[in-house]
Amino acid sequence: LLRTAESASPIAAPALAGSLLAFIIVYLVVFGAGTFYLLRLMTKPPHPGEQGPDPDLPSRASGTVPGPAMAEGDEVRS
C-alpha cells in the first residue's frame, strides 16, 4: 500500500504555494481578458445586411473572427 503522504514529491510548501498563486493570477488575467473581449463583442448588435466572412477564405487560424467583428471602439482591421 502506498499512502498519499509517502508518494508526495520533495517540493517545499512555499514553492508549491508560489506556483499555485502564479497560476491563479495568470488564469485570472487571461480569462478576465477573454471574457472582457467577449462581452465587448456582444455589446455590438447584429444589423440587417451585415456581411459574413468570405466563404472562399480558409476559416481557421489565429484570429477566428474576421475584421468586421472587431470589438466596438477599436479600429476595424481589414
Place this chain on the structure above:
Amino acid sequence: MTPDVSLDLPLIWAGLIAFAVLAYVILDGFDLGIGILFPFVRNRRERDVMINTVAPVWDGNETWLILGGGGLYATFPLAYAVILPALYAPLTAMLLALVFRGVAFEFRFRSERHQGFWDFAFAGGSIVATACQGLALGALIQGIEVEGRAYAGGWWDWLTPFSLLTALAMVVGYALLGATWLIYKTSGELQTRFRHLAFFLGAGILGLIGLVSLWTPFLAQHFAERWFSWPNIAYLSPVPLLVLGAAICFFRALAAKSDAQPFLWALALFVISYAGLGISLFPYVVPNAFTIWQAAAPDSSLGFLLVGAVVLLPMILAYTGYAYWVFRGKVGEADHYH
C-alpha cells in the same frame, strides 16, 4: 495481444520519447523563435505576417511537448518523479509563459488598443519559455542530486552558470530557427532583413554550441570518458565535423539567397547537436543516476502503451505533414487565414 517479450521495450520507448522531444524542439523551436524575433520588427503589418506564417501550425507543434512529458510519466515514472521536482521552478515558469504566448495569438487580433500589450506577452512568453527550456536542459546535463529514488537537491540547483549558458544557447538557437523559417515563408524587404539577422544568429549559435560542448566534459568524468576515451574518440570525431559541415552549408545557402535551405541547415545543426547530447547521456535518463532500464515502467505497461503509440504516432505525423502541405508557400500581407 502482448508484443514479443524479447523486445527491449525500455530502449524502444527511450527512442520514441527522444524523437518526441526532438520533434518538439525543431517544430515549436521555430514558432517560439518568431516570438523571440518580435522585438526586432516594430511594424504592425510585418508582425501580422510573422504571426500568420505559424498561425495554422503552431498549436500542433506543441503536441510533441505533451507526448514527451506524458510519455516520460507513463514509461519512465522514476525519471519523471526525480526530474520534475528538480526542475519545478523553470518548468512552471515555462508553462505560464506558454499560456501568455498562446492567448496572445488570439487576443492580439481582437483588440487594436491592447495589441501592444499582447505583442509584449507574445515576445515575452516566447523568450521566457525558451530560456526555461534551456535552463532545464542545462540542469539535466550538469546532473541532478538523487538520494534513493527521489530528488535530493535544493530549489535553486537548476540555476548555475552552465544552465544560464544553455538558456542563452536555446534562445539564440530558436531565434535562428525562427529567422530561417521566416526567410522561407516571407519575401521582399522583410526576407532580406531576416537574412541579415540569420547570419548573426548562425554565427552566435555556432559559438554557443562550441562553448557548451567544451564545457560539458568538465562537468562530469563520464562525459569526458564517453567522448575522449579510445576507441570512442575515433567513432565520435565525425560529430563535431558534421556540425562544422552543416554550418558551412548554412552560411553558403544564406549567401546564395536560397529560400528553404538556410532553414533546413539550421535544423541539421539542431539534429546533430541533439545527437551529440544523446551520445553524452546514453544510457542514462537521469544523468549518472538512473539508466533507462532502471527508470522504466514494467514491461507489461510499456508493451500496452506501445500498441497505442504504434497506432497514434503515424496518425499524428500524417495530419501534421498534411497541415504543413496545405499551408505551404509564401505568406504576404494580404494573407490572413481568418
